[in-house]
Amino acid sequence: MSIFSKVKDRLEDLRRPGYFKKYDHKFTMVIDLDRCNGCGACVSACYAENNLPVVGKEECGKSRALNWIRIERYVEGEYPDVKVKFIPVMCQHCSKAPCETACPVYATYHNQDGLNVQVYNRCVGTFTCATYCPYDARRFNWFTYKREKPLDQQYNPDVTVREMGIMEKGTFCIQRIRAAKDRAKDEKRALKDGDVTPACAQACPTGAMVFGDLNDPESRVSKLAKSPRRFRLLEELNTDPSVIYLKRVMKDGRGTSEE
Amino acid sequence: MAEGHQKSSMSYKDVNEDIYGIITRSGIGYYIICGLFGAGAAVLFILPWAYQIYVGQGVSGLNVPVFWGIYLVNFVFWVGVAHAGTLISAMLFITQTPWRRAISRGAETMTFFALMLVTLFIFIHMGRPWNFYWTFPYPTQRQLWTNFISPLTFDVFAIGTYTTSSIVFLYFGLVPDLAALSHTASGWRKKLYEFLSFGWRGTDAQWYTQNKACMFFSAFIMPLVVSVHSVVSWDFALSLVPGYSKTVFAPYFVTGALLSGFAGVLLMLSIMREAYPVMKKYVTDYHYDRIGLFVLVLSLMWSYLTLMEVVTGLYANTSQEIEHLKFKLATPPYMQLFILMIFCNTVLPLVYIVRKVRGSVFGRFVVPVLVLVGMWLERYLIIPNSLSRKFLPWMWQDYAPTWVEISISLGTLMMFISMFMMFVKVFPIIALFEVKEDIGVPMKNRKHH
Amino acid sequence: MATNSVLAVFDHVDTLLEAAHRCKASGWGFQIISPIPLGHEIEHEFGPRKNWLRWFTGFGAINGFIFGWVVAFGLSVLYILPRGGKPILAATPTLLVSYETTILFGVLWTLFGFFVLCRMPVISKKPFHPRIAVDGFGLLVEGVREDNIPLVEKILKEHGAGEIERIES
Numbered sequence: 029m030s031i032f033s034k035v036k037d038r039l040e041d042l043r044r045p046g047y048f049k050k051y052d053h054k055f056t057m058v059i060d061l062d063r064c065n066g067c068g069a070c071v072s073a074c075y076a077e078n079n080l081p082v083v084g085k086e087e088c089g090k091s092r093a094l095n096w097i098r099i100e101r102y103v104e105g106e107y108p109d110v111k112v113k114f115i116p117v118m119c120q121h122c123s124k125a126p127c128e129t130a131c132p133v134y135a136t137y138h139n140q141d142g143l144n145v146q147v148y149n150r151c152v153g154t155f156t157c158a159t160y161c162p163y164d165a166r167r168f169n170w171f172t173y174k175r176e177k178p179l180d181q182q183y184n185p186d187v188t189v190r191e192m193g194i195m196e197k198g199t200f201c202i203q204r205i206r207a208a209k210d211r212a213k214d215e216k217r218a219l220k221d222g223d224v225t226p227a228c229a230q231a232c233p234t235g236a237m238v239f240g241d242l243n244d245p246e247s248r249v250s251k252l253a254k255s256p257r258r259f260r261l262l263e264e265l266n267t268d269p270s271v272i273y274l275k276r277v278m279k280d281g282r283g284t285s286e287e
Numbered sequence: 288m289a290e291g292h293q294k295s296s297m298s299y300k301d302v303n304e305d306i307y308g309i310i311t312r313s314g315i316g317y318y319i320i321c322g323l324f325g326a327g328a329a330v331l332f333i334l335p336w337a338y339q340i341y342v343g344q345g346v347s348g349l350n351v352p353v354f355w356g357i358y359l360v361n362f363v364f365w366v367g368v369a370h371a372g373t374l375i376s377a378m379l380f381i382t383q384t385p386w387r388r389a390i391s392r393g394a395e396t397m398t399f400f401a402l403m404l405v406t407l408f409i410f411i412h413m414g415r416p417w418n419f420y421w422t423f424p425y426p427t428q429r430q431l432w433t434n435f436i437s438p439l440t441f442d443v444f445a446i447g448t449y450t451t452s453s454i455v456f457l458y459f460g461l462v463p464d465l466a467a468l469s470h471t472a473s474g475w476r477k478k479l480y481e482f483l484s485f486g487w488r489g490t491d492a493q494w495y496t497q498n499k500a501c502m503f504f505s506a507f508i509m510p511l512v513v514s515v516h517s518v519v520s521w522d523f524a525l526s527l528v529p530g531y532s533k534t535v536f537a538p539y540f541v542t543g544a545l546l547s548g549f550a551g552v553l554l555m556l557s558i559m560r561e562a563y564p565v566m567k568k569y570v571t572d573y574h575y576d577r578i579g580l581f582v583l584v585l586s587l588m589w590s591y592l593t594l595m596e597v598v599t600g601l602y603a604n605t606s607q608e609i610e611h612l613k614f615k616l617a618t619p620p621y622m623q624l625f626i627l628m629i630f631c632n633t634v635l636p637l638v639y640i641v642r643k644v645r646g647s648v649f650g651r652f653v654v655p656v657l658v659l660v661g662m663w664l665e666r667y668l669i670i671p672n673s674l675s676r677k678f679l680p681w682m683w684q685d686y687a688p689t690w691v692e693i694s695i696s697l698g699t700l701m702m703f704i705s706m707f708m709m710f711v712k713v714f715p716i717i718a719l720f721e722v723k724e725d726i727g728v729p730m731k732n733r734k735h736h
Numbered sequence: 737m738a739t740n741s742v743l744a745v746f747d748h749v750d751t752l753l754e755a756a757h758r759c760k761a762s763g764w765g766f767q768i769i770s771p772i773p774l775g776h777e778i779e780h781e782f783g784p785r786k787n788w789l790r791w792f793t794g795f796g797a798i799n800g801f802i803f804g805w806v807v808a809f810g811l812s813v814l815y816i817l818p819r820g821g822k823p824i825l826a827a828t829p830t831l832l833v834s835y836e837t838t839i840l841f842g843v844l845w846t847l848f849g850f851f852v853l854c855r856m857p858v859i860s861k862k863p864f865h866p867r868i869a870v871d872g873f874g875l876l877v878e879g880v881r882e883d884n885i886p887l888v889e890k891i892l893k894e895h896g897a898g899e900i901e902r903i904e905s
Contacts, residue, residue: 042825047818091350091684100681124821132439137817153414155354160526164682170345192343193414299871432811436829444836470869486858494773496853499789723772731748
């Protein structure tokens with residue numbers, strides 16, 4: 029291979045949108061909204077797993093809760109003919125994430141697993157990523173949040189405790205992904221479906237959340253992603269999110285899970 | 288020279304004395320006012336900022352969808368105010384417009400201090416301001432550089448370039464004046480002037496180079512002025528947020544910036560004329576006439592672009608845009624603020640159509656103040672308001688500034704005023720040699736050709 | 737060879753220019769020192785001059801343009817971090833960065849060129865008269881032999897010079 033074609037190949041790499049020809053893993057979550065009952069177990073699990081501070085009633089009232097995942101509730105109709113719809117929303121790990129282009133210091137970038145990662149140490153807190161995020165998935169450490177004496181024993185040792193003034197967001201429990209990859213490497217095998225389960229999917233009582241690698245055609249998410257019920261949140265914005273929702277929608281636009 | 292300039296009765300000596308008088312001669316009251324503003328800045332700005340850095344950004348009124356509050360509003364506002372200064376100098380230098388001479392220095396000074404506030408507000412709005420230098424491309428062991436596709440990096444480059452250029456431009460015009468005044472001044476001022484003028488004498492070759500350099504600076508600064516505020520607008524326009532993501536933003540912001548900048552220059556000149564009656568000899572009704580016309584034209588342009596901004600949103604007719612417009616135009620108190628903005632920026636400057644009003648007290652003080660208020664409101668209605676109504680209705684949240692944000696905004700304004708007042712006491716606020724040029728070249732036998 | 741200079745201060749520019757013509761005809765060098773730019777008048781009398789400054793400006797601007805591209809592309813390649821589905825070497829934003837650096841370098845090199853061409857900062861004491869700072873126009877006649885100095889002074893006086901100073905070099 030001549031040096032000329034090597035340079036040409038390299039330039040092609042560097043000019044390819046998104047850089048990666050193919051991600052090592054394309055981690056994807058499929059959320060079956062027809063199964064979701066809005067219980068909020070995923071939210072609690074996320075708080076426990078990821079060392080999220082509990083900020084209290086007053087701060088929550090100012091919309092400053094540090095929930096990486098939230099259950100959005102939409103109420104349709106007037107009482108007594110009321111229908112409530114749930115949708116769990118977390119960081120969508122967009123392949124064309126608006127937040128990543130916005131950060132001036134590379135505190136958020138795309139890694140080879142198709143994840144949108146946040147580097148806490150690098151963040152300077154310009155808020156741009158959060159402003160650009162169409163899903164409002166990013167949360168900010170408004171204050172230094174400390175836990176009372178015995179409660180600090182609850183911290184998950186695998187996850188950083190974030191300091192004041194930085195941005196954070198859902199990670200698909202990247203610490204679990206790392207651990208599973210290490211384990212697979214130790215056992216000299218490829219990562220297989222079911223090795224990684226984020227805290228929210230683990231806690232879901234109805235099994236509405238399924239996590240896996242979309243690059244693996246045999247994985248559960250790959251099969252579920254072919255479902256005719258699939259949609260992605262705000263897909264028209266061309267952000268190419270990694271979270272796929274399943275919901276049966278009738279012709280008149282109503283969901284059918286309640287009927 | 289220019290029509291409307293009746294300065295031929297003045298001699299060069301008068302100019303020297305007048306301008307040095309502005310620097311040295313003022314009562315104790317001036318220093319007391321300057322000190323009060325300085326103290327106000329310390330109390331209202333430094334202390335709350337220290338509190339905010341220590342406790343966290345949570346002391347501001349920001350919340351989850353509304354991450355950009357009035358700090359960013361002030362940032363954009365001061366970039367706007369910074370725009371007229373160098374534009375007046377550069378644009379009018381290239382076109383050789385004579386009336387720029389008496390006001391250019393004051394306008395450039397305003398640019399300089401406004402840009403200081405711009406930089407300050409970038410730091411104030413950051414979550415970890417002590418790490419601000421990470422946004423510069425400087426070599427480190429981490430080998431981690433800045434993200435060159437981020438609009439904020441464009442900002443760093445654009446505002447960095449603009450600050451550097453306007454300091455150079457300001458200093459550059461000061462060199463001959465400082466050299467001239469170093470022979471009049473005494474004490475620490477003499478030493479400072481001698482140092483800063485670097486031995487300028489005013490030889491033929493020096494003047495020639497100075498003139499050429501000014502030409503080059505002006506040629507550089509004109510496109511820079513346009514690019515800086517376009518880049519600032521792209522901080523918003525490059526996002527997907529309804530109300531931000533608009534292609535009209537670059538010209539809209541540039542026009543708005545010039546409108547507020549010219550209003551700021553007008554107000555500054557009026558206040559300076561009251562503080563130093565001797566300035567009335569240099570800044571005449573003719574200046575008010577011209578700048579008033581500029582404000583009028585820019586206000587009309589701004590009104591057109593505001594209409595287009597709203598109409599393109601309506602025309603897009605996506606549910607997000609409609610929600611955003613409903614929130615901005617039809618929800619109190621933003622509806623009232625919008626009406627106030629239209630009154631201040633579209634209706635009120637129309638009084639400048641009448642020539643007499645341009646030179647009246649109303650035209651000199653009231654209109655520019657209200658235009659500045661209107662332009663501040665414009666940014667307020669764009670920046671936090673659009674974020675209040677983003678895509679997912681579950682996360683809709685209103686925003687109101689807290690006392691920390693209001694206090695820092697007021698404190699920085701006071702800092703601006705006190706720094707400007709101090710600058711006037713150190714450096715000539717009217718360009719000495721340019722005013723002398725205005726008077727004309729003394730000829731014994733020949734007429735000036 | 738002891739060369740001396742004479743600095744004369746004039747009240748009017750036209751008389752100064754006439755004196756300067758006489759000096760030029762006699763083969764003496766001269767400099768005009770003035771409180772305001774007289775470029776127009778001088779060029780009218782003595783013809784246009786060479787503009788060296790543009791080379792500094794052009795050099796700075798071209799360098800700045802190259803710098804912008806090298807910095808933005810080079811540094812992106814040094815540490816590859818994909819972001820937002822954009823290529824690592826993104827041309828459009830780099831054009832913007834290089835636009836700004838073109839102006840930045842152009843301005844800084846113009847400033848540098850100004851200092852070089854104006855021979856600033858000045859360390860030694862140069863001939864000057866305080867009146868020039870206010871309303872006098874100085875004519876510095878240089879390269880005069882010592883025995884010719886009274887002649888020069890006579891010529892300058894003829895043209896209406898006010899104060900005349902001899903400057904030892």
